[in-house]
Amino acid sequence: MNINKYTQKLxxxxxxxxxxxxxxNNQSIDIPHFIMAIIEDxxxxxxxxxxxxGINLEQLKNxxxxxxxxIPKVYGSN
Known part of the structure; x- marks a missing residue:
């Protein structure tokens, strides 16, 4: 994926x-991470x-x- 092809905001x-x-401490990025990033923007x-x-932002965030x-956590170092 070439991130430079996307807008600055994305x-x-x-x-x-x-x-x-x-x-x-999640191993990968999934839809909930993306949604939370949008909420926190x-x-x-x-x-x-x-x-x-018509979505209640507080309920969505919670x-x-x-x-x-x-989501399963991953701990430790490389």
Whole structure:
């Protein structure tokens, strides 16, 4: 995947998804990491899309956090 082909905003979201996976000690990045990165985005572009779709952001965030917490953890060093 050539990340340089994506917009700056999408690159930021992808990088933040990776940070979230690391924060939760997850081995890989999956949809919940991506959604959480959108929710946590400071520009609130994604959050406004969720809101316009009638999605309660607090409930969404709580649900995604629960999913992230349930993903198997990986600990240790290389």
């Amino acid at each position: 690159q930021e979201i992808l990088m933040n998804s990776q940070s979230i996976a690391l924060r939760y 400071n520009d609130n572009v994604g959050s406004s899309i969720f809101s316009k779709a 649900g995604v956090e629960a999913i992230l917490a349930s």
